[in-house]
Amino acid sequence: MTHLGxxxxxxxxxxxxxxxxxxxxxxxxxxxxxxxSGAQAAYAVGGCVVVASIAxxxxxxxxxxxxxxxxxxxxxxxxLHYTVAAFWGGQKGSLLFWALIHCFFSAVVLFQNRTxxxxxxxxxxxTLMTIALFFLGLLCFITPPFERLSFIPSEGSDLNPLLQNxxxxxxxxxxxxxxxxxxxxxxxxxxxxATGKLGDVWIRTTRRWALxxxxxxxxxxxxxxxxxxxxLGWGGYWAWxxxxxxxxxxxxxxxxxxxxxxxxxxxxxxxxxxMTLVILTFVLTIFGTFLTRSGVISSVHSFTQSGLGxxxxxxxxxxxxxxxxxxxxxxxxxxSANEFDSLLSREAAFLFNNLILVGxxxxxxxxxxxxxxxEWVRGVKITVGPPFFNQVNGPLGVxxxxxxxxxxxxxxxxxxxxxxRRQFTIPLVVGLVLGGLLFxxxxxxxxxxxxxxxxxxxxxxxxxxxxxxxxxxxxMLHESPPQALGRLVAKNxxxxxxxxxxxxxxxIFFGVAGALFTIEKQITVSAEQxxxxxxxxLHYTGITEREDAHIAAQIATVRVLVDGQQIxxxxxxxxxxxxxxxxxxxxxxxxxxxxxxxxxxGSYDVPSGLATFQVFINPLVSWIWIGxxxxxxxxxxxMAPNPAERQAFALARTSADIRGQAVAE
Amino acid sequence: MPWRGHRRTYGGKPLRNRRLFxxxxxxxxxxIVWGFSVAQAAPPLRLGSGxxxxxxxxxxxxxxxxCGLTVHNCNHLQCGFAIPAKEQIAxxxxxxxxxxxxxxxFVSRYGEKVLSAxxxxxxNLAAWVTPFLVVLIxxxxxxxxxxxxxxxxxxxxxxxxxxxxDGRPSVQPERxxxxxxxxxxxxxxELETFEG
Numbered sequence: 001m002t003h004l005g006x007x008x009x010x011x012x013x014x015x016x017x018x019x020x021x022x023x024x025x026x027x028x029x030x031x032x033x034x035x036x037s038g039a040q041a042a043y044a045v046g047g048c049v050v051v052a053s054i055a056x057x058x059x060x061x062x063x064x065x066x067x068x069x070x071x072x073x074x075x076x077x078x079x080l081h082y083t084v085a086a087f088w089g090g091q092k093g094s095l096l097f098w099a100l101i102h103c104f105f106s107a108v109v110l111f112q113n114r115t116x117x118x119x120x121x122x123x124x125x126x127t128l129m130t131i132a133l134f135f136l137g138l139l140c141f142i143t144p145p146f147e148r149l150s151f152i153p154s155e156g157s158d159l160n161p162l163l164q165n166x167x168x169x170x171x172x173x174x175x176x177x178x179x180x181x182x183x184x185x186x187x188x189x190x191x192x193x194a195t196g197k198l199g200d201v202w203i204r205t206t207r208r209w210a211l212x213x214x215x216x217x218x219x220x221x222x223x224x225x226x227x228x229x230x231x232l233g234w235g236g237y238w239a240w241x242x243x244x245x246x247x248x249x250x251x252x253x254x255x256x257x258x259x260x261x262x263x264x265x266x267x268x269x270x271x272x273x274x275m276t277l278v279i280l281t282f283v284l285t286i287f288g289t290f291l292t293r294s295g296v297i298s299s300v301h302s303f304t305q306s307g308l309g310x311x312x313x314x315x316x317x318x319x320x321x322x323x324x325x326x327x328x329x330x331x332x333x334x335x336s337a338n339e340f341d342s343l344l345s346r347e348a349a350f351l352f353n354n355l356i357l358v359g360x361x362x363x364x365x366x367x368x369x370x371x372x373x374x375e376w377v378r379g380v381k382i383t384v385g386p387p388f389f390n391q392v393n394g395p396l397g398v399x400x401x402x403x404x405x406x407x408x409x410x411x412x413x414x415x416x417x418x419x420x421r422r423q424f425t426i427p428l429v430v431g432l433v434l435g436g437l438l439f440x441x442x443x444x445x446x447x448x449x450x451x452x453x454x455x456x457x458x459x460x461x462x463x464x465x466x467x468x469x470x471x472x473x474x475x476m477l478h479e480s481p482p483q484a485l486g487r488l489v490a491k492n493x494x495x496x497x498x499x500x501x502x503x504x505x506x507x508i509f510f511g512v513a514g515a516l517f518t519i520e521k522q523i524t525v526s527a528e529q530x531x532x533x534x535x536x537x538l539h540y541t542g543i544t545e546r547e548d549a550h551i552a553a554q555i556a557t558v559r560v561l562v563d564g565q566q567i568x569x570x571x572x573x574x575x576x577x578x579x580x581x582x583x584x585x586x587x588x589x590x591x592x593x594x595x596x597x598x599x600x601x602g603s604y605d606v607p608s609g610l611a612t613f614q615v616f617i618n619p620l621v622s623w624i625w626i627g628x629x630x631x632x633x634x635x636x637x638x639m640a641p642n643p644a645e646r647q648a649f650a651l652a653r654t655s656a657d658i659r660g661q662a663v664a665e
Numbered sequence: 666m667p668w669r670g671h672r673r674t675y676g677g678k679p680l681r682n683r684r685l686f687x688x689x690x691x692x693x694x695x696x697i698v699w700g701f702s703v704a705q706a707a708p709p710l711r712l713g714s715g716x717x718x719x720x721x722x723x724x725x726x727x728x729x730x731x732c733g734l735t736v737h738n739c740n741h742l743q744c745g746f747a748i749p750a751k752e753q754i755a756x757x758x759x760x761x762x763x764x765x766x767x768x769x770x771f772v773s774r775y776g777e778k779v780l781s782a783x784x785x786x787x788x789n790l791a792a793w794v795t796p797f798l799v800v801l802i803x804x805x806x807x808x809x810x811x812x813x814x815x816x817x818x819x820x821x822x823x824x825x826x827x828x829x830x831d832g833r834p835s836v837q838p839e840r841x842x843x844x845x846x847x848x849x850x851x852x853x854x855e856l857e858t859f860e861g
Binding site (some may be wrong): 038188192200232233234235236241269337342343348351352354355358359362363366368370374377378380381382383384385386388389391396476585600602603 | 724725727733734735738739740743760776777778779780781782788790792793795796797799800802803805807810811814815851
């Protein structure tokens with residue numbers, strides 16, 4: 001089966017080359033047969049990668065330890081779901097997984113556009129297959145996943161214990177889906193540049209893909225945060241680790257694009273900027289992959305050091321060269337109408353929103369690569385850690401939150417003072433009252449007070465918009481409030497879905513601000529001893545032990561009391577993974593909407609019976625996950641079928657056709 | 666003598682809606698506040714000695730056990746680096762040593778990489794200043810472009826229907842979407858009544 005997998009990868013590489021050549025040759029010779037053949041070859045590439053993926057999964061599930069990858073990332077006692085997750089748990093498998101998803105997305109794009117965008121599609125096929133070829137080339141010649149050992153080990157080394165977690169099973173695929181789907185807008189952007197079809201069509205064709213990419217990037221980052229919170233055991237969810245930074249950077253630029261593209265759709269402006277953002281987002285996904293796999297930076301998330309760095313750098317250089325070259329070539333054709341009336345307008349708010357988001361992406365990029373620069377320039381190793389990112393990105397985040405309250409509400413073109421008064425009085429009053437109330441209640445952490453006030457300001461603005469729209473429908477159409485609200489959202493899912501996403505973002509900010517009030521304590525106690533943390537009294541009753549073929553665990557039992565009343569019992573664990581010979585901590589979290597009680601069993605000394613606990617009281621953390629869910633719900637609403645959007649798309653395509661015909665005549 | 670309001674011009678055209686450009690100072694102010702907060706937070710530029718807590722000191726140092734976290738956050742409770750480092754910090758703070766002195770003692774022993782954020786001196790200053798400069802340049806560029814793109818406000822009453830030059834109507838300026846939707850629904854209802 002593994003030989004079949006290897007063969008499939010080689011065949012896929014050859015077919016990808018064929019697809020690129022025939023697609024471009026078809027354009028050059030104006031022969032549609034070649035273009036169609038290229039598209040068919042692209043489907044075949046996908047088929048071959050599916051065969052290779054099945055071969056690797058088969059090797060994992062049948063515990064074929066003669067395959068180096070299987071021996072390195074699984075074991076005979078690894079549970080089934082983690083054995084499947086081992087597919088993307090290691091370097092080689094994750095590259096194959098990347099190729100698999102990429103080919104699947106390519107096939108979907110080709111199928112969706114089998115009768116549409118005929119001028120763009122050959123270039124889209126060529127671009128997508130070039131990306132596929134890069135990954136296939138790595139799999140064939142640099143990191144072959146089916147490489148066999150010279151002997152058959154009796155047992156595998158097992159999957160890294162940190163990856164043996166539910167969230168880790170779904171976090172990497174979500175992030176990969178986000179990274180990889182960014183290649184579709186990129187391919188269409190390059191196709192638009194190559195063909196000169198720079199109107200609305202490519203933007204509208206890829207709108208859902210851009211949203212899909214953003215959706216999965218958001219999901220991937222949230223799940224990654226959740227994984228870190230549950231597994232790493234330091235009480236936090238985001239440490240500005242280089243690999244975390246690699247995942248958040250394309251999210252920043254993709255978010256900027258989703259906002260600025262609205263200006264292009266509405267006012268035919270910012271064509272060059274939007275093109276740049278699409279290219280930048282894709283480049284950052286490849287840069288992120290480079291960071292994770294090159295070994296240039298150390299991270300708890302990165303794969304083992306490999307020789308992949310130079311290949312990724314070369315590919316990055318190639319992408320940048322082609323993209324910037326095409327962009328410069330088409331620059332005269334990308335001139336926009338650029339009508340701008342006032343800085344008190346939605347356009348201006350979106351421009352500043354873009355500035356902040358790209359600023360965040362740049363600051364994160366700069367902080368991530370600065371240690372490398374320092375080593376090059378001064379020969380001195382330095383660390384750029386959380387304090388740097390918190391100090392630089394924190395205030396930018398607050399500005400972004402402020403703009404979240406402005407952008408969706410302020411009028412397009414020019415807002416008059418009367419409309420500003422009408423739309424912003426309630427949010428401003430809510431924000432100021434909230435801030436004042438917090439101050440009066442004794443909160444002197446000004447950062448937190450500002451964030452909570454802004455959260456109130458933004459939420460009030462959004463809820464007022466929902467209320468106004470619902471009331472209008474109630475009055476005009478005599479609908480009941482739930483009916484009016486439902487139809488309001490259904491009639492304009494893009495606008496109201498966007499509001500829902502913003503509610504999610506505000507709640508995430510709210511939850512993040514809670515970290516400013518974290519309480520923590522480390523204590524060593526013996527059985528039947530109690531200790532106090534915040535409003536809780538924790539009573540440690542003792543340790544029980546559990547062992548199976550895979551894990552040996554020490555499980556503490558801790559009773560949680562408030563005001564003398566027991567409210568819960570918690571069981572933090574210390575595990576020892578036998579195959580990897582590695583201890584881990586399994587935290588126990590008691591989440592509420594107000595705060596999480598986060599309990600870590602650090603160590604247990606058998607002779608003395610002393611157990612060391614690290615306890616955190618993390619206020620408002622649950623709101624991050626609730627906000628994440630709302631953000632995902634909002635994105636689903638935005639992506640819901642929208643007849644008005646379809647009509648606008650048809651209009652854009654027709655006008656593009658008319659313009660094309662006029663040029664031809 | 667020209668009217669005072671017409672004195673400021675751009676490209677020969679008067680800027681009539683310059684009042685609206687007054688929003689700029691607030692943007693500059695926000696950027697300055699941001700830059701100031703960053704500068705104040707950067708370790709060597711920290712203003713005032715104040716009372717430094719153990720937690721602040723532990724957060725200013727990176728754990729060398731390869732966890733990638735700060736000494737304060739290291740998730741290895743029996744860490745060979747974080748635990749002695751925390752004890753050393755506590756001891757030095759008790760002796761009344763300053764933040765700078767404590768950090769210097771760690772740097773002399775482990776090198777600059779032990780600091781969790783770059784110092785704001787020499788080449789490392791670029792780490793702190795560059796993001797600020799980039800955002801500042803971006804803000805200036807937006808301001809410049811906005812002024813360049815700014816056109817005279819439409820004098821026609823039907824602002825929202827000003828054509829964009831490509832045959833499509835421009836966006837509605839001041840009416841909120843709920844209002845527009847209200848009008849649309851009303852139009853639809855009346856049309857239905859008319860057709861019915």
